[in-house]
Amino acid sequence: MSPDMVEKVTVSDVAEMNFEETELTLGLPGESRSQYSGAGTKRGFSETVELKLGSSVDESCKDGESSEISDEAAKTPTSKAQVVGWPPVRSFRKNISVEKKCKYVKVAVDGAPYLRKVDLEMYNSYQQLLSSLEEMFTICKLMDPVNGSEFVPTYEDKDGDWMLVGDVPWKMFVESCNRLRLKKSSEAIGTLAPMTPTKCSSTSR
Amino acid sequence: MNYFPEEVLEHVFDFLTSHRDRNAVSVVCKSWYTIERFSRERVFIGNCYAISPERLIERFPRIRSLTLKGMPHFADFNLVPHDWGGLVYPWIEAMAKSGVNLEELRLKRMVVSDEGLELLSRSFANFKSLVLVSCEGFTTDGLAAIASNCRFLRELDLQENEVEDHRGQWLSCFPDSCTSLISLNFACLKGEVNLAALERLVARCRNLRSLRLNHAVPLDSLQKILAQAPQLVDLGTGAFVGDQNSESYHKLQSSIQKCTSIRSLSGFLEVAPCCLDSIYAICLNLTSLNLSYAPGIHGSDLIKLIRHCRKLQRLWVLDCIGDKGLEVVASTCKELQELRVFPSDPLGVGHAAVTEEGLVAISFGCPKLHSLLYFCQQMTNAALITVAKNCPNFIRFRLCTLNPVIPDPVTSQPLDEGFGAIVQSCKGLRRLSLSGLLTDQVFLYIGMYAEQLEMLSVAFAGGTDKGMIYVLNGCKKLKKLEIRDSPYGNGGLLKDVGKYETMRSLWMSSCEVTLGGCKALAKKMPRLNVEIIDESGQIGVNPDDDRQKVEKMYLYRTLVGPRSDAPEFVWTL
Numbered sequence: 001m002s003p004d005m006v007e008k009v010t011v012s013d014v015a016e017m018n019f020e021e022t023e024l025t026l027g028l029p030g031e032s033r034s035q036y037s038g039a040g041t042k043r044g045f046s047e048t049v050e051l052k053l054g055s056s057v058d059e060s061c062k063d064g065e066s067s068e069i070s071d072e073a074a075k076t077p078t079s080k081a082q083v084v085g086w087p088p089v090r091s092f093r094k095n096i097s098v099e100k101k102c103k104y105v106k107v108a109v110d111g112a113p114y115l116r117k118v119d120l121e122m123y124n125s126y127q128q129l130l131s132s133l134e135e136m137f138t139i140c141k142l143m144d145p146v147n148g149s150e151f152v153p154t155y156e157d158k159d160g161d162w163m164l165v166g167d168v169p170w171k172m173f174v175e176s177c178n179r180l181r182l183k184k185s186s187e188a189i190g191t192l193a194p195m196t197p198t199k200c201s202s203t204s205r
Numbered sequence: 206m207n208y209f210p211e212e213v214l215e216h217v218f219d220f221l222t223s224h225r226d227r228n229a230v231s232v233v234c235k236s237w238y239t240i241e242r243f244s245r246e247r248v249f250i251g252n253c254y255a256i257s258p259e260r261l262i263e264r265f266p267r268i269r270s271l272t273l274k275g276m277p278h279f280a281d282f283n284l285v286p287h288d289w290g291g292l293v294y295p296w297i298e299a300m301a302k303s304g305v306n307l308e309e310l311r312l313k314r315m316v317v318s319d320e321g322l323e324l325l326s327r328s329f330a331n332f333k334s335l336v337l338v339s340c341e342g343f344t345t346d347g348l349a350a351i352a353s354n355c356r357f358l359r360e361l362d363l364q365e366n367e368v369e370d371h372r373g374q375w376l377s378c379f380p381d382s383c384t385s386l387i388s389l390n391f392a393c394l395k396g397e398v399n400l401a402a403l404e405r406l407v408a409r410c411r412n413l414r415s416l417r418l419n420h421a422v423p424l425d426s427l428q429k430i431l432a433q434a435p436q437l438v439d440l441g442t443g444a445f446v447g448d449q450n451s452e453s454y455h456k457l458q459s460s461i462q463k464c465t466s467i468r469s470l471s472g473f474l475e476v477a478p479c480c481l482d483s484i485y486a487i488c489l490n491l492t493s494l495n496l497s498y499a500p501g502i503h504g505s506d507l508i509k510l511i512r513h514c515r516k517l518q519r520l521w522v523l524d525c526i527g528d529k530g531l532e533v534v535a536s537t538c539k540e541l542q543e544l545r546v547f548p549s550d551p552l553g554v555g556h557a558a559v560t561e562e563g564l565v566a567i568s569f570g571c572p573k574l575h576s577l578l579y580f581c582q583q584m585t586n587a588a589l590i591t592v593a594k595n596c597p598n599f600i601r602f603r604l605c606t607l608n609p610v611i612p613d614p615v616t617s618q619p620l621d622e623g624f625g626a627i628v629q630s631c632k633g634l635r636r637l638s639l640s641g642l643l644t645d646q647v648f649l650y651i652g653m654y655a656e657q658l659e660m661l662s663v664a665f666a667g668g669t670d671k672g673m674i675y676v677l678n679g680c681k682k683l684k685k686l687e688i689r690d691s692p693y694g695n696g697g698l699l700k701d702v703g704k705y706e707t708m709r710s711l712w713m714s715s716c717e718v719t720l721g722g723c724k725a726l727a728k729k730m731p732r733l734n735v736e737i738i739d740e741s742g743q744i745g746v747n748p749d750d751d752r753q754k755v756e757k758m759y760l761y762r763t764l765v766g767p768r769s770d771a772p773e774f775v776w777t778l
Contacts, residue, residue, distance in 0.1 A: 083609075084282075084283055084284065085279065085282030085283050085284050085689070086282070086609055086664070087548055087580055087605055087607055087609075088281070088282045088605060088664070089282070089547065089548060089580075090281045090282070090339065090365060091281070091282075091283060091367075092339070092365040092366075092367065092393065093365075093497070093498075093547065122501065124446045124475070127451075
């Protein structure tokens, strides 16, 4: 299939046209008008954006006609505009997906050389979170009321205070937790409410 | 032909199940028309405004199953205002009055009211099957009426409807005597259901094959349900959250393992990946897997799951599967026929995680692929050409680049050549959606090669009226054409007005057609309804200014003239 030449646009039935607007350049949504192909009488993607949302065109990009892609990548997502009905996904699907948030928080363990991150939204209860942390750091059962634990799970809340994990309802905890720290039990005594400071048993799971 | 008595012909026609065949048979001669219409039990109406309920019943008095579609497809993407129309009530009312023995009603994109559901449930003693897809306007009270009154209900299938949840006890309204359910899908409902009632219902419906739960059904209920219904073939798990270490989770695992008939799986609306271990046992036999509502399954967990599913024929996933994940699909799912990759970021402000590479990998690994819906960051002509060569069997090919006017990132060219390769290679292509930078050229190819094309969706295309004309001229089997934000004007619209009577409908929004053009078309073609949607009221202000552009136009062939239920912002010219 031999590629035909792209036809030169003839503007027959539309009034005046700004020729610059027909220049074809690469760019991302939300760019100024000049960056999109205005071939023929088409409004162009960015013009639609303006029409539909009021001017959401980023002022700063009007200066350079051919911004590098890397500049665009550096822009924050909020500078990208959205068009009604694009991408074409049913509203039902949009509602479902948007509900899913993720909340990654750092987890530090006393004595471990580096920190990890967990997504609190992945879990639905303290039990799940603690099990996951036990696996992640290969430590004994956290918050074991029978045998006691080597580590005490604590977290820093929005006020900057270090709290014992488990007091508030799960969802409230997820909302207020900034970071987690598994403190060695021996150190935790005196800084937090009394826990049973015994060695952890060797049979964990 | 006329030598056979009616009963013989009727018997012969019984073997014709497809609508097209029956339609063809009905136009052979008068006696065949008559025999066919009295024996017809299933009717499909692709546009509820093409015909009236009264005429339907007059022609097909023995109708038992009716399928109706209402709003235009772009209503899915918020391009059609609320209250546009598509009400089903007049149909239910007319059939109830005429004593039709309705057994099955399947609706898509229609407005359904509680009154309508109530009337439906009381009017048809043998009613068996209600399927609602992308409908709205009703509440769980309407469902309660269906549950209460339809004594022989076999199927209640609610797919992606907007249902107002009154948090009542609709599920409890199934009487104890109801044992006939074969299929129950309430995954789209937002509210709680009576779990005890659900468990009892499942226990007494021994023929239940398909069950899709909503997010409010917890894991231990799921376990009890599966223990009662190991014969299930299709399961929607609901939320699927639970504590991996709890006893109910272990019970669940063993209950799931006993469900050896499950071939289709969906749900996982809020899953934590640690709970997935339980389902690996049934993955081997799965032919259909829908993870498109499961943003909680991604990365290595998703890949691990897919690796278990060697027999998949249908897969719906989110794009967080990534190109690498699609490579795993390609190497694992050799029987794959249908793939849908949805954006996990539907607002489109981020980056899609799949590119042309994932699709190319799929095309190499899955030669049986015939249906595709693919949301991606970018696409290249080379990739599309490769896909076309590897998969000549496409029937449905829908591609959506997150940036709708993105060119081929490697060559900076439009995607004309790539899509051209698809239509040339896939001789059976019936449905096509385009995106990316496009010119008249791609439509030239489509007009030339897409001989079986029935539905074409165009958005943000470039070019001139010629593009539209190529399509209207060339695609002899075209039924639905929908165009948005493209440069087609009166030239394209008016070139071949007779064409529209061979099609179901044409949608054009944010194009260049003017009021004058639409008026001219309406005048020439009295058997079309040419509707203008005038949301802003501008047209109402200056109805004689023919030069003004029409923001949204929807035209369709009809036998019954302008509809009487058009809201004030819809003008039928």
